[in-house]
Amino acid sequence: MTIIPTGSRSMSEVWTTRSGPEPVEQAEPEQPELAPEIVFEVRNLAVKYGSAVAVRDITLDIASNEITAVIGPSGCGKSTFIRCLNRMNDLVPGARVEGLVRYHGEDLYDPKVDPAQVRRRIGMVFQRPNPFPKSIYDNVAYGPRINKMRRNMDETVERALSQAALWDEVKDKLKRSALALSGGQQQRLCIARALAVQPDVLLMDEPCSALDPIATARIEDLMEELKRDYTIVIVTHNMQQAARVSDRTAFLTTEVDDSGRRSGRLVEFDRTATIFTHPSDPRTEGYITGRFG
C-alpha cells in the first residue's frame, strides 16, 4: 500500500480541497533513482519574540522521503525552527516569522494559506506523549473526524495504528483509555494519530526524550519504515539518534551577539555521514565530539 506524496498533485488543489476526495491509491512502479524532490525550501528564516531573536539565518532544503535531523545544544532554537514548518508558531503570542518557507514551491506564510490545512498536511509529534483523554480509537479517529474524512473510519484507524506498529498491542482494547498505555505506546499512538489524517510530512520534536531505550529503538525502527511514505524532520538532543536514523543533519548552535543577546543559528547542513565524519565547521566538530554544548 502506497500513499501518494502530495507533491504529485498541484498545490492549489492541495490547499483548497478541504474535504476533497482522498488520494487515490494505486500501485505505482518503483520510482527511478532521481535527485530527491524538495519538500521544504527554507531561506533566511528567523523567528523573533518581541525584540528577542530566537533563531535566524536558517537556509536549507528538506528532501522528500528522507529523514532530516536537527541537532544542537539546548536553547538553540531547534524546536522553534521545526514549528515554523507547520506554522505552530502562529499559536505563540508575540512570535514573528521572517524569511521564506516554501512547501512544494508554495509560500507557507502567504496570507491566503490556511494554517489548519498546513497542519493537516504536515503532521507533528511532540516531545511528551500527549494523547487526548479519550479512547485509543477516538484518539486516532479525531483527526479524520475533524477533517471530514469520515469514510471507512475503522479501516483508517487500523491502518494508522498498523503503520505506527501499535495495532497488535491494542487491537483488543480500542475502546480503552489511551492514558492507560505505557509512555512508549502513547508516543506511537500519537504517531498513529498524526498518520491518520494522511499527512505528507511528519515533524517530530524530540519524540523519544521521554522514553526508555527500548521504546526509543521501536520508534527509530518505525521511522525507518515510515520514510518510504513520508518525509520526516526530527529534532533530537541525542546525537547517536541523529547518526542512526537520519539521512541529512542540520546543526544549530547558540551565538551571543555584541549586545549580549543569545540567538540560535544554522551552522552546517549536510549529509549525516559527512556531518559526523568530516564536518566542515569546527563548531560542528566540537559539538559532535563532545567538546562543547
Added chain:
Amino acid sequence: MTASMLTSSDRSRQLRSGLATGFMILSFLIMLVPLVLIVGYVLQRGAGIISWDFLTRDLPIIDRSADGGIGPAIVGTLLIVGVATLMAVPLGVLGGIYLNEYGGNRRTAVVVRFLADVMTGVPSVVMGLFIYTIWVLRFHNQSAFAGSLALGCLMLPVVIRTTEEVLRLVPAEQRDASYALGGRKATTIGRIVVPAAVPGVLSGALLAIARAAGETAPLLFAIGFTTRTNTNLFHGSNVALPFLIFRNATSPFTAAQDLAWGAALTLIVIVFVFTLLARLVAARFDRRSRA
C-alpha cells in the same frame, strides 16, 4: 557506624513532624464539629415533623396552627432555582470560555473579569434590591421569575470565574495536539478543551446552585409570600424554603418554628441530593475519559 548513618538522630525534626501532623488532625476534628452539630441538630429537630403530608400540603394559613406543610415552598424553591440555573449556567459557561479562550488580556476581557470579581463580592441583599428596583417596581409584580433573576445575578460571576479557572487547567499539549492535526480554534475548544473541563465546570455550577438555593435576602423583595402553590413563573407571589425558614424561625409560635426546622432539613436534603447527582455526572465524564 552504618546504623548511625541511616537512623535519623535529629530529634527536633521528628518533634516538628509530629507536631505538624497532630495539628492537622486537630484542625480536621475541629472542622468537623460545626458540620456535625448543624446537621445533627437540624436532623433532631426536623426529622420528627417530616412526612408525606408535610412535604406536599399547603402552608398553614394561621401561624399558630400545626396543620399544614411546606409543599408550596419546595415547588417554589425548585422553580426559582431551576430557572435561575437555566439562565446563569449557560451564560456563565460561555462567558468563562470567552475569558479564557478568546479574551486573554484584551480590554473587554479584563473589564469583564474585574466586574465578575466585584459582582462576587456584592452582598446578596443588594442583588435583591437591584431586581426589586428594575423589575418588580416596573412591572408592579412580585414573581418567581424576579427571584430567579436575583439568584441568577448571584450565580453568574461564580460560574464565569470557575469555568475560566477550570479551562486554564487544560494542558496546552492537548490544544497543540488538536491544532497539529488541522483542528481549528472552535473545533479544538468544542472537542478537546471543554470536554476535558466538564467535571470542573459541573462542580463550579453546582457550588453556585447550592449557594443560590440557600439564599434568603435576594428573595425578600422579589417573590413576596404565599401559602398556596404557585407554578406560574411570571405572575403572582411565590414562596421558597430559605425565606420560609427565616419568616417562621422568628415567629413566637412553636408550630411555626417546628415547620421551619422541617423546612431546613428539607433544604439540606435537596442540596445534598443535587450535589450527589452532580458528582455522579462528573464521575461519569471522568471515567469515560480515563478508565
